[in-house]
Amino acid sequence: MPMKRIIVHWTAGTHTPNGLDRTHYHRLIDGEGRTVTGVDIAKNAAPIQPGYAAHTLNCNTDSIGVAICAAAGATENPLNFGKYPPTPVQLTELIRVVAVLCQRYGIPCTRTTVLTHGEVQAHLGITQRGKWDLKRLPGIAGSGGDWLRAEVKARLDAGI
Numbered sequence: 001m002p003m004k005r006i007i008v009h010w011t012a013g014t015h016t017p018n019g020l021d022r023t024h025y026h027r028l029i030d031g032e033g034r035t036v037t038g039v040d041i042a043k044n045a046a047p048i049q050p051g052y053a054a055h056t057l058n059c060n061t062d063s064i065g066v067a068i069c070a071a072a073g074a075t076e077n078p079l080n081f082g083k084y085p086p087t088p089v090q091l092t093e094l095i096r097v098v099a100v101l102c103q104r105y106g107i108p109c110t111r112t113t114v115l116t117h118g119e120v121q122a123h124l125g126i127t128q129r130g131k132w133d134l135k136r137l138p139g140i141a142g143s144g145g146d147w148l149r150a151e152v153k154a155r156l157d158a159g160i
Ligand SMILES: [Zn+2]
Pocket: 008, 009, 010, 055, 117, 131, 133
């Protein structure tokens, strides 16, 4: 099935996926870097099917949703990642999972096709409700989305 983009989220929960999280995303990565499968990606392919993963407001069709389990209580201003910050192993696994999905579905790694939920409003022009998922990441200067795309591209260039 043709999928057009990958949108990366955090659950705004703990480092462990809960039952509700599993209904909202296609892949979830826990705090120890283990990937859990959520909803079947095919359900989000147009025409969208009952039980699809509702991960991004008005942008679920043909969109794969990948989430890191993190960021409960995190705030953007002032920047505070809270008690469950994204972990290094989780981000390493995120890069791998996104690269594999890019390759499997033939999705190019561009700012409109691989993006964080925090970038959806700016990059796709689809209004979101104050989402800042992965706009910033611990220990990473600048935009989390730019960093993620660079890492995914490097992975793809290296043949994953
Ligand atoms: Zn999100």
